[in-house]
Amino acid sequence: MPGQALSTLRLRTPEGVEFAFELAGPVTRFLAWVLDLAVIVVILNAVLIPSRLLTVLSPGMALALNILAFLTISVGYGMLCEWRFSGQTLGKRLLRLRVVDEQGLPLRFPQLAMRNLLRVVDALPLLYLLGGICLVLSPRLQRLGDLAAGTLVVRLPRVTEPDLAEVGAGKYNSFREHAHLAARLRQTVTPAEADIALQALLRRNALEPAARVVLFKALADHFRGLVAFPQGATDGLSDEQYVRNVVGLLYAARR
């Protein structure tokens, strides 16, 4: 299905670098809408409080306030929240979703207004069935409102700087005594191989003991096959320590 074939949208900038959007699927978006519906109900109930007070003075005005508040909040909640909070309603914020421009440009208010005004068609015949069908069939997971507005709903990545403490940069590394071998290792190991070794170290405590042994033996044997350090530097090292030294050479600060 097109929606499954492309869950990431990559954009290439004129500077030649790529950045990616991870597209949000129909289930997550539906859940975010359900949360927003609950928020709208809460807001409407909050409006009822002053209108009940107003009923004492003028029942007609109170009812008019309720009618107009229902219309304004049901239509305007989405567009005003997404405008004020850079593409997020409360439901989207809770599920780490965001509306973005499909070309990576800043959102404009007409886009947010358009995608929210078109909910009335997306919601046909009920519960966003038409919008859901369009979303599933769309290669960019866009409902009709997103298509008309040129927007996407994406998942927000949890962006943090990598924790390199596990690499043990401060610990003694016998491989550093052999600078020429260390340099050859850095040139030979590919980024993918380095990442596998780093991830194995970072997640080693989550592995079962037997699996941990097998994994680090395979990694250590692989790196031994690329560059052979002298016996003096490798004596007494377990496979896991061997891999840690290798990763320390690859990622940690050079002297």
Added chain:
Amino acid sequence: MIVDLQRFIAEERPCWQELEALLARLDADLACRLSLTEVRRLHYLYQRTSADLARVATFSAEPEMRRYLEALVGRTYGHVHAGAESRSGFRLSLWLTRTFPVTFRRHMRAFLVSLAITMAGVLFGGGALALDPSAKPVLMPFPHLQSDPRERVAREEQDSEDRLAGVQTTFAAQLMANNIRVSIFAMAAGMTCGIGTVAVLFGNGVLLGAVCADYVQAGETAFLAGWLLPHGAVEIPAILLAGQAGLVLARALLGWGDRRRLRQRLRHSASDVVTLTGGVVLMLIWAGTVEAFLSQYHEPVVPYWAKVLLGVAELVALAFYLARAGAAVTPVSGRSDPTSE
């Protein structure tokens, strides 16, 4: 070669933090204007961060670092490559005196099509009722329209009590809410290739034609004019404009006479469709108020000629506004618009 991540982060982090602070300033205040120095600094930081991302992507497969830099580059890309329009504030006076009427005129053909569809409905509704009066419940499926016009006129003209006493505000709100919903649907249905929009316009025309035929046949033309014109002079054009917006959207979807790609066409039409919809909402707020507080009052309380005169004045003023407002302003130069009509 694997990039020395710790040294890399130590060297580049100050730039990333400076860029994040600048982006936070831009995101927090849409009207924020950077000095030339700041703009140059932003561009430098963007290019440097882009280069950092390229290094990480090429020489290190560290996924968290890559995601972090992609997010930073992505946010900055939008600010660097967006046009000035994205950061200009909204001014209601400018929108009312220029943007809305100019947008209306730019899509005049869609308005004329909307008018033609409605008129077709009016002719159909009026003709159908004239030929077959027993079709009244089908053509006008609203209980308050089923009564005999003569009986209704006699009842309301002789009624000494104000039927709407204390409920005009509620009635006005109901009218506004209902009409705004119908108009939004007429616009949004443009995404059904215009089929829904045409259905709404034609259906409204049928209802209007049937009501007019019913009252004219009953000899209550004066009552009809006094009843419909005060609010209809604005409400009916509002529905036509909603249909116009829907047809603009439909045309962008279908791409007739436009060689641009679908996404470009829809992107280009979004602002105009939203502008027209905004104007429709304002018109319907006015029409709902007039309908609740004036249209429902008849002779001898309010003379028909006064109501007709008001309706005609509203229609003339609206026509003049849509035809002339903003006309003295030179259109934005250098922008070719194959969809302009």
